[in-house]
Amino acid sequence: AEALAWVGHFPPGSLYGHLCQLLAMALGDRDPLATAGLLAESLGVTVRHQLLAIVHARARKKRKAAATRGDISDQLQGLSLDSQDSQNSQDSRNSQN
Numbered sequence: 001a002e003a004l005a006w007v008g009h010f011p012p013g014s015l016y017g018h019l020c021q022l023l024a025m026a027l028g029d030r031d032p033l034a035t036a037g038l039l040a041e042s043l044g045v046t047v048r049h050q051l052l053a054i055v056h057a058r059a060r061k062k063r064k065a066a067a068t069r070g071d072i073s074d075q076l077q078g079l080s081l082d083s084q085d086s087q088n089s090q091d092s093r094n095s096q097n
Helices: 002-007 013-027 032-069 072-077 083-096
Strands: none
Touching: 013 032
């Protein structure tokens, strides 16, 4: 219980979760309410830790994808307005009508 008090304020996810599970196993049937509370706390910390890891990974992937795409100005420089292409597309639209 003293170890839980030491890490309770800023719990590292895996350590806190394991500590809660160990305390729950130690309490067992003697105090079912405290055991249930410790197991719920353990699951809550584990889920939060996993969610933060997933969010961090997605944000990192988006930043990496944005960096590989380059600046929007680079993308716009590749575009051109060719009068020949626009004339052909208008002709094809007129022939469909």
